[in-house]
Amino acid sequence: MRDAAVGLGAADLTRLVPPEDASPRRGAVLILFGETEAGPDLLLTERAHHLRHHPGQVSFPGGALEDAEDAVAAALREAEEETGLDAAGVEVFAELPELWLPPSNFAVTPVLGWWAQPSPVSVVDPGEVHAVLREPVAELTDPEHRFMTRHPRTGWLGPAFWIGEGKDLLLWGFTAGVVSRLFDHAGWTRPWDQTRVRDLPDSMLQGGLTRAALEGPADDRSEEPR
Numbered sequence: 304m305r306d307a308a309v310g311l312g313a314a315d316l317t318r319l320v321p322p323e324d325a326s327p328r329r330g331a332v333l334i335l336f337g338e339t340e341a342g343p344d345l346l347l348t349e350r351a352h353h354l355r356h357h358p359g360q361v362s363f364p365g366g367a368l369e370d371a372e373d374a375v376a377a378a379l380r381e382a383e384e385e386t387g388l389d390a391a392g393v394e395v396f397a398e399l400p401e402l403w404l405p406p407s408n409f410a411v412t413p414v415l416g417w418w419a420q421p422s423p424v425s426v427v428d429p430g431e432v433h434a435v436l437r438e439p440v441a442e443l444t445d446p447e448h449r450f451m452t453r454h455p456r457t458g459w460l461g462p463a464f465w466i467g468e469g470k471d472l473l474l475w476g477f478t479a480g481v482v483s484r485l486f487d488h489a490g491w492t493r494p495w496d497q498t499r500v501r502d503l504p505d506s507m508l509q510g511g512l513t514r515a516a517l518e519g520p521a522d523d524r525s526e527e528p529r
């Protein structure tokens with residue numbers, strides 16, 4: 304992953320970059336890889352289900368930059384505040400270009416880190432985070448856990464993953480897109496069926512992020528992608 308990150312441009316990860324006249328807010332996320340008995344893993348958080356914006360969505364730890372703070376400092380601070388990790392045990396090995404999130408007008412810098420000295424993690428503030436996850440890379444690259452998801456109103460289509468112990472939690476959107484592209488560039492991706500598409504129902508946009516909600520009744524399966 305360290306080698307793959309060298310020379311990566313924003314266009315390698317997304318089609319969306321901050322336009323010159325956007326005046327976006329600056330933010331950062333921590334993409335933290337660690338090691339457990341199950342092999343390499345990735346730290347993720349599930350946002351609280353009652354939040355106004357992106358309720359229940361799985362994401363990297365992160366948030367807005369504070370005054371006089373750079374992306375690395377912000378990513379580590381936010382990860383510590385959300386998961387309780389000891390930032391001193393994290394070795395940052397890459398800082399990727401800014402990626403733009405148009406709905407919130409955030410220009411987000413992904414910070415890549417290796418968990419050299421792991422520390423316990425858990426939910427620090429239930430008002431912000433519902434769960435803290437350490438998802439094995441082997442599970443994320445398993446073709447059975449991968450598919451495409453489509454926004455029912457905009458037609459947006461992007462990669463998605465089933466994650467969690469029961470593989471009933473959905474990883475989609477910005478975070479899933481970055482994970483998918485990084486895995487591609489690192490050579491970790493295993494062939495998977497990109498014609499398998501599920502529509503994202505309104506209930507999921509309001510926080511009902513479960514596998515049952517996404518799959519719905521058998522006669523409500525999405526058509527093949529165009």
